[in-house]
């Protein structure tokens with residue numbers, strides 16, 4: 001990042017420039033708009049993505065979105081799954097009920113990321129906001145009073161603060177010299193939204209442990225199911241036969257789940273990386289720009305949305321003259337991302353235990369699962385309520 005003195009005397013175009021209109025950027029934009037903060041949002045894509053991707057919204061995320069007038073809209077469009085189980089084929093190792101959690105949202109809400117983003121965008125527009133598309137940031141520099149972006153069309157909007165909500169390959173992070181430390185998993189993830197019958201209930205998210213890799217089967221609001229699995233070499237477009245073979249090898253046994261068709265499928269490689277800092281002066285990071293991890297546990301997008309809610313509060317105070325919250329933001333949110341990376345790692349390692357260790361793992365988990373305290377702790381962690 002360069003320091004450009006002549007620019008520092010220019011008037012501000014906006015208080016906060018948000019780079020990226022994914023779930024993190026849109027949440028931040030909405031939360032700042034609710035506070036009446038002057039913001040500018042840019043995104044390099046000419047329109048928002050319409051694919052399913054992250055399909056899980058947890059209780060804590062819904063609580064945090066309540067003041068933005070977004071939670072009820074999500075609930076109206078989503079499907080409530082009050083139960084989560086870890087299984088080894090037909091055997092339930094860990095049953096977790098969210099029903100008794102002390103929240104207004106005692107369930108996992110299943111809803112496609114495209115719908116979540118549309119609901120956030122609608123709310124942002126109601127508040128008078130708009131996303132400038134396509135507009136890609138190519139550089140950012142800062143001085144004592146503000147930060148100036150350079151866009152691909154040569155414009156140079158100047159803001160008091162710039163937020164990188166620009167995803168895993170964040171240009172804001174890179175141009176600000178913030179490291180992104182971690183690695184990649186050897187295996188890749190295959191993802192498919194399918195129509196299926198039999199084998200699995202419609203009110204439950206199931207994580208199957210298998211020596212071949214983990215597979216998640218979760219109901220979606222449109223009558224479909226989301227399948228996510230770790231595989232060595234994922235096909236670009238998984239077909240019904242491929243997903244059927246996955247479920248036959250790792251999923252329910254006594255009553256098979258029969259896959260009829262694939263509505264949407266994709267593959268992706270998963271990294272586990274954490275930004276070395278969430279702040280560099282007047283530049284801040286949120287969402288995948290700050291952390292990426294395995295989708296095991298369904299936390300990715302949720303952590304990013306909660307980053308954004310916390311950052312909006314900190315930026316609101318900073319604009320009123322108290323910058324202490326900006327440093328506290330990273331101190332509070334970075335350990336959460338680290339814990340999510342560790343939990344996802346643990347789940348992946350446990351899921352793929354070698355055959356010799358599998359019986360021991362199952363016995364241990366079933367013993368632990370008899371303890372109400374263990375089940376409660378897991379429910380609090382997965383729902384995000386532990387981070388209240």
Ligand SMILES: Cc1cc2nc3c(=O)[nH]c(=O)nc-3n(C[C@H](O)[C@H](O)[C@H](O)COP(=O)(O)OP(=O)(O)OC[C@H]3O[C@@H](n4cnc5c(N)ncnc54)[C@H](O)[C@@H]3O)c2cc1C
Pocket residue numbers: 019020021022023024025042043044045053054055056113135136137138165166167168169170171172191228266267268286287288289295298299300301302304
């Ligand atoms: C195929 C796929 C499947 C996934 N499945 C799951 C899942 O099952 N569960 C789960 O938890 N997560 C999943 N994820 C991850 C999840 O989608 C992300 O965690 C989530 O989208 C992160 O939100 P974000 O707002 O931080 O970043 P993003 O959604 O990545 O949004 C970043 C935005 O920034 C914009 N942008 C990037 N660079 C620039 C720039 N230089 N200038 C301007 N704009 C820029 C991009 O166009 C984009 O709109 C999946 C991701 C993919 C790709």
